[in-house]
Amino acid sequence: MQFALTEEQDMLVETVRRFVEEELYPHEALVEKTDEVPDNLAAEIKRKAIELGLYAANMPVEVGGGGLDAVGLALLERELGRANYALQMVVARPSNILQGCTGAQRERWLLPAVRGDRVDCLAMTEPGAGSDVRSMKTKAVRRHDAKLGDSYVINGQKHFISHADKADFIILFAVTGTEETKRGPRNQISGFLVDKDTPGLTVRPGPHALSHRGYHNCELYFDDCVVAADQLLGEEGKGFDLMSEWLGATRLTVAATSVGRARRVMEETLAWAGQRKQFGQPISQFQGVSFPLADLAVELEAADLLTLRAAWLLDQGKATDADFAMAKLAASEMLGKLTDRAIQTFGGMGLMDTLPIAGWWKDARVERIWDGTSEIQRLIIARQMLRPREGR
Structure with missing residues (x-):
């Protein structure tokens, strides 16, 4: 190994x-x-x-x-x-879902995004549909016009849409039908590529967030917003297949960025503890300071290894949703504990805006929420653990 x-x-x-x-x-x-x-x-x-x-x-x-x-x-x-x-x-x-573009979609959306000429954003979340994506209410109804051809009319609302203010187009997921299952009717979800200047689409600033200054969330409103049928991404009703194929590893991004931020926080905290003196010696000499940091160093290394392991498994074609969930859960929870401990180590100075510590603490909080809350990650892990034993 x-x-x-x-x-x-x-x-x-x-x-x-x-x-x-x-x-x-x-x-x-x-x-x-x-x-x-x-x-x-x-x-x-x-x-x-x-x-x-x-x-x-x-x-x-x-x-x-x-x-x-x-x-x-x-x-x-x-x-x-x-x-x-x-x-x-x-x-x-x-x-990554832009790799699902076909034909003229590649020239209009994929390639400009790769070159840096256009910026995308992803729109799934709604006020009543966070982790439960299938409960979304934004609808895209197909219609046929003898002169204009096939199109979709979109109505609904999205919120917590990251950097939509900077984006040129939106990768939108909306309901296009229902299907019968053993548990009753279930929404069929489809993906669409929607330019931000499309009539009927309004982008507004979302509520002010404490985390990640400069990186904004927005609200999207669709009011009889018409998009051509060739702006359908993938097959109608197969939005979940698209998500599974291209978006499954997005939680690795949260895990990796959490590990990176944690390393920076740890470095700054250790430097402070080594030079800050109380009672005639650096505070790093006190076990009340050093032992909690030692415990968090273990968690940081474990989260880093879990993240790289999940990435390696993905490269081998062997990764599961639980592998991604474990990495995100471990890394985001560790970052939250470490930034809190950093404030405690810096003392009163940790809360002052003359240092970046309080900002890192605020930023860390969202990592346990977006791309699936910690509770959702535990649910994913538990299901994979228990599924082989169900029914015994």
């Missing part, structure tokens, strides 16, 4: 780490203060990321992407995760 990174992987980590420290860290204070990434700054970061080959690193080489495998992508996400989220998301990883 080989745990060491390859020479190529080491070079990737070094390149991304240097980019983060030189191109992203210097602008964090500005973004934290203003809650915005200025357009000119975003353009410059994007340009440099493209030059280094870091932009669209998750996309295949044949469409112009970086072609990283799952382990390489986890390493990239881990290093980018050290930085302010709004800044590191400028180094875009277009949604």
Whole structure:
């Protein structure tokens, strides 16, 4: 069993780490203060990321992407995760689901997203449908017009849609029908590619979030919004198949970025504990300070290994939803505990906005919620554990 990174992987980590420290860290204070990434700054970061080959690193080489495998992508996400989220998301990883584009869709949406000419966002969540995606109410009704051809009329609302304010188009999931199951009727979900300037679509700022300054959530309103039939992504009613094929590993992103941020928090906390003196000695000499950090160091390394293991299994075609869930659960919960312990170690200074500690603490809280809450991750893990034994 080989745990060491390859020479190529080491070079990737070094390149991304240097980019983060030189191109992203210097602008964090500005973004934290203003809650915005200025357009000119975003353009410059994007340009440099493209030059280094870091932009669209998750996309295949044949469409112009970086072609990283799952382990390489986890390493990239881990290093980018050290930085302010709004800044590191400028180094875009277009949604993998765009690989489901066919025909003219590739030229209109996939390839521009890979080049950095257009930015996508993913719209699934609704006020009454978070983790329970099938309970969404946004509907797309197919219609036929003798002159205009086939199209879909979309009505409904989405919320908590990340960076829709910066996106050029939306990967939308909506109800297109129902099907009968043993448990009764169930919504059939379909995917659509919707340009943000489409009539009938309104994008509004969402409620102000405490986590991730500069990275905004939005609300989307569809009022008789008409899209052509060729904007259907995949087959009608097969939206869940698309999600399973392309979106299953998104929880690895949360796990990897949580590990990266945790390493930065740990480094800063250890440095503080080593130089901060009380009662004539560094506070790191007190077991009340050092022992909790030792416990969290164990959890950090375990989360890192679980994340890389899940990525490796994905590359081997053997990963399960439980593997991704374990990585996300371990990493996000660990980050929450570590940032809380960092505040305790820094004491009163940890809550002051002159240091980034309180910001990291606030940012960490959302990681246990988005891309599936910790409770959902436990449900996924438990189901996989118990399914073989059910009925015995």
